Amino acid sequence: MKIIQEIWEGIPLLHVTPDDAAEKELPTVIFLHGHMSAKEHNLHYAYQLADKGIRVLLPDAHLHGEREEGQDAIQLSLRFWEIVLTSIEEVGLIHKIAKEKQLVEGEPALAGTSMGGITTLGALTVYPWIPAAAIMMGAANYVELAKAQMSQFESRGFALPITEEERANMLGTLGQFDGTKKMAAFKERPLFFWHGEQDVIVPFGPTYDFYKKLKLSYGEAEDRLQFLREKETGHAVSRPGMLAATEWLAEHIKA
Numbered sequence: 001m002k003i004i005q006e007i008w009e010g011i012p013l014l015h016v017t018p019d020d021a022a023e024k025e026l027p028t029v030i031f032l033h034g035h036m037s038a039k040e041h042n043l044h045y046a047y048q049l050a051d052k053g054i055r056v057l058l059p060d061a062h063l064h065g066e067r068e069e070g071q072d073a074i075q076l077s078l079r080f081w082e083i084v085l086t087s088i089e090e091v092g093l094i095h096k097i098a099k100e101k102q103l104v105e106g107e108p109a110l111a112g113t114s115m116g117g118i119t120t121l122g123a124l125t126v127y128p129w130i131p132a133a134a135i136m137m138g139a140a141n142y143v144e145l146a147k148a149q150m151s152q153f154e155s156r157g158f159a160l161p162i163t164e165e166e167r168a169n170m171l172g173t174l175g176q177f178d179g180t181k182k183m184a185a186f187k188e189r190p191l192f193f194w195h196g197e198q199d200v201i202v203p204f205g206p207t208y209d210f211y212k213k214l215k216l217s218y219g220e221a222e223d224r225l226q227f228l229r230e231k232e233t234g235h236a237v238s239r240p241g242m243l244a245a246t247e248w249l250a251e252h253i254k255a
Contacts, residue, residue, distance in 0.1 A: 001050045003043070008097050011090055012066040013059040014039050016046040026055040027253045028108040030094055032087060032116030033058070034137075036076060038065030042113065048246035054253065055103060057094060061115070062086040078153070078161070080115070081146060081174060087119045088177065092127060107131050109253045111245065112138065113237060114202060118145075122177035125185040132190040132252040134245045136237045137202045140179030140210045143171050145202075180210055188221040192248040194241040196233030204229070 002022055004015040017026065029049055033042050039058040046056040060067050062083045063076060071079070091110065098104050109132045112120040117138020124130055139145050150167070153160060162170070175181060193211055197204045211227045218225060228244050237245075 001047060003046075008059075009093060011059050011094065012039070013057055013094070014043070014046070016043070016050050016056040016058065018050050018053055021053070021055070025102060025105045026053065027106065027250075028055040028057065028098060028104045029249055029253065030057045030059070030091060030098075030108050030110050032091075032110070032112030032119050033061060033064070034112075034114030034116055035080065035083075036064070036073065037114075040065075042116075045111070045242060045246055048243065049249060052246070052250040054250060057098065057108070059087075059090065059094060061119075062090075074158070077149075080149065081142075081170065084115060084119050084122060085173070085177070087116075088123050088126065091119070091123045095127070095129065106253075109133060109249055111249060112136065114138070114235065118142075118202070121179045124189070124191075125177050125179055125182045128185075128187065130189065132192075132249065134192040134194075134249050135207075136194045136241065136245060137196070137199060137207075137235060138193070139202050139207050141206050142174040142178040144180075144206065146171060146174050180213075183214065183217050186214060186217070188218050188224060190224040190252045191226075192245055192252075193225075193227040194230075194237060194245055195227070196230045196235065196238075198232060198234040201235040 002017050002019055006013055006015050031042055039060045049056050107129045110120050110130050111134035113136040117135040120133050120135050121138050121140040195204050195207050215222045215225050
């Protein structure tokens with residue numbers, strides 16, 4: 001496995017390939033990390049994928065990793081949706097550059113954990129080129145989740161630094177990427193979900209409900225969906241979950 005540190009138009013990323021294939025066109029996965037994490041924290045996924053002949057591009061999200069600007073956990077949480085929306089935009093930029101560099105065989109799949117899984121579901125609503133995706137601890141219900149987050153902050157005594165008009169505008173923007181409101185955008189693409197039932201950060205229930213509705217909308221193509229749930233697991237992907245996700249991606253990106 002070869003790991004190359006690169007910067008693509010201001011986005012630091014790790015470019016991971018099988019040892020002898022850095023310059024070849026390969027099946028490719030763009031892998032997005034979680035909140036308060038960084039690109040290198042998902043190298044175990046990249047190792048498994050590269051071992052299967054797949055290129056992996058792991059970018060640092062806005063305000064994370066090499067792009068951090070000294071914000072504390074509260075400040076980053078208040079900018080959560082800014083980070084998610086920036087990442088959705090940057091997925092499009094990474095796709096464009098990877099195609100220009102002639103690195104990708106076909107189109108790149110998308111995957112992510114936690115905030116990265118949330119971003120992945122939003123990206124699926126706007127990028128029809130994504131052929132398949134793996135979502136670990138993600139959520140599609142952007143508007144509902146943002147309202148819950150704001151209520152939680154306010155219940156803890158934090159005054160959110162936005163006006164009512166700004167709040168309404170933000171929710172309107174998030175609605176444009178809310179998968180629960182844009183079911184048709186998924187276009188029966190293969191999707192893998194992993195979620196622990198004890199997750200208190202990104203609740204299990206809404207994601208599983210979304211999967212069930214998606215399954216109905218897929219009709220005869222419902223076999224393109226897989227949901228792996230773990231009863232006693234919280235907000236941390238287990239090793240079996242990681243292995244299942246990478247096996248699934250390898251199978252579907254090469255299909």
